[in-house]
Amino acid sequence: MEKTINQKLGYIRPGQVDGSIEMAGLFDKWYHRTAQLNKEETDNDGHYGLVCDGLMSKPNMDDVMLEKKWWKAPMRIAFLMKDQNQGGYIYNTDARKWLCQKEEAWELSDKTFHHIANILWGIIHTNENNLCLPGDMSQKFDEIKECFQETPFAYIECKKQGGISELGGNKLKPYLIDYKDLLYMEFDILRPNVFVCTNDKIYEFVQEYIINKYPGTELTRVHLKKHNSIRLHLPSKTIILLGYHPTAPGSYGSIYDSYMDHYRAFVQSPYYEEFFK
Numbered sequence: 550m551e552k553t554i555n556q557k558l559g560y561i562r563p564g565q566v567d568g569s570i571e572m573a574g575l576f577d578k579w580y581h582r583t584a585q586l587n588k589e590e591t592d593n594d595g596h597y598g599l600v601c602d603g604l605m606s607k608p609n610m611d612d613v614m615l616e617k618k619w620w621k622a623p624m625r626i627a628f629l630m631k632d633q634n635q636g637g638y639i640y641n642t643d644a645r646k647w648l649c650q651k652e653e654a655w656e657l658s659d660k661t662f663h664h665i666a667n668i669l670w671g672i673i674h675t676n677e678n679n680l681c682l683p684g685d686m687s688q689k690f691d692e693i694k695e696c697f698q699e700t701p702f703a704y705i706e707c708k709k710q711g712g713i714s715e716l717g718g719n720k721l722k723p724y725l726i727d728y729k730d731l732l733y734m735e736f737d738i739l740r741p742n743v744f745v746c747t748n749d750k751i752y753e754f755v756q757e758y759i760i761n762k763y764p765g766t767e768l769t770r771v772h773l774k775k776h777n778s779i780r781l782h783l784p785s786k787t788i789i790l791l792g793y794h795p796t797a798p799g800s801y802g803s804i805y806d807s808y809m810d811h812y813r814a815f816v817q818s819p820y821y822e823e824f825f826k
Contacts, residue, residue: 553616557738558603561641568594570641575738576601579709579731586727589710590639598639599709600632603739605702608649619701623825626672627703627741628665629751631721631794635711642711644704657694664795665704666697667805668745672790672812673700677821680813683802703739707732707751725754733758744789745808752791756780759787771811771818779811786824788815 559574572580576599583589583597591597604619606612619625633642653659657666667686670693675681686693708724725732736758746752756768759782768780768789778791792807793799799807815821 553612554604554619554738555606555612555645558601558735560601560643561599562643563641570594570596575731575734576709579728582728582731583710592639596639596641598635598641598711600642600644600706600711602644602705602709603703603735604645605647605704606645606649607698607701608655609698615701622701624673624743625701625703625739625741626669626743626745627705627736627739628668628745629705629707629747629755631748631751632706632708633711639711644706655698657690657697661795662697664801664804665702666693667801668792668808669700669702670696671805671809672743672745675809675812675816677816680816681809683806683809686801686805703741705735705739707748707754721748722750725750729754733761737762742785742787744787746789746791747794749791752778752789755789759785759789769820771815771820776811776814778808779815781815781820781824783820783823788812788824 557574559572559576561570561572561576561580563569564571580597580599583599589597604615607615610618633644648655648662651659654662657663670689671681673696708721709728710724732754744755746755759768760766763782763784766782766784768782770776771779771781780789781787782789790808790812792811793804795804797804
């Protein structure tokens with residue numbers, strides 16, 4: 550039987566013997582790349598700390614059903630973050646389990662995941678007849694929460710190593726270079742067709758990934774002069790969006806519209822019908 554997405558991505562977790570770890574899949578390669586580069590600090594047991602990620606597990610469905618829904622979905626949406634704020638500590642964690650482990654994330658009392666839920670809902674529900682404006686969100690909380698809890702989505706920490714509260718683009722970029730092939734492999738395993746990029750370096754990286762994956766093609770803008778934060782790849786029907794990071798200061802409406810203003814421009818462009826016909 551073919552491995553599932555998250556089985557291909559693998560894991561890094563504590564081993565059965567105290568002070569040991571075990572790993573598999575793509576994240577095994579990621580760990581050994583980190584050891585090879587020898588530029589990260591280790592914990593007291595000499596282990597590197599990485600954040601495993603991928604298709605987010607949910608407490609209301611098993612992984613088999615989650616993956617079936619992912620592949621059937623017309624929009625496979627991946628949120629591309631920078632790194633997890635680990636407060637300067639070094640440890641391994643698995644972001645895929647957070648919605649099952651953290652009630653505040655599942656119930657959207659966690660601000661970061663509330664932002665993610667808003668954007669997820671907006672992308673899925675916006676169409677020519679329903680533009681899902683920021684002012685609609687306050688009366689749509691139950692609908693947004695249901696969408697978040699029922700819709701598969703991917704969550705990717707592009708810098709797998711944990712960090713602190715801030716990570717500038719110039720510090721992130723070397724990781725995108727050093728682990729480029731591995732991040733490409735993660736994209737290939739997940740095969741999202743909507744990339745929600747929370748940083749301009751990530752936005753540039755995804756554009757390069759698409760052009761490298763489909764040589765001889767190009768990315769399309771929805772407007773020649775405006776809406777520089779969305780790119781379309783017409784041959785593969787892929788959408789690349791850029792907006793504020795979900796932890797950035799700002800209201801739910803401002804974070805939401807940093808993405809959705811550009812997405813609405815796509816919906817109102819001649820390309821929209823071509824994507825979803």
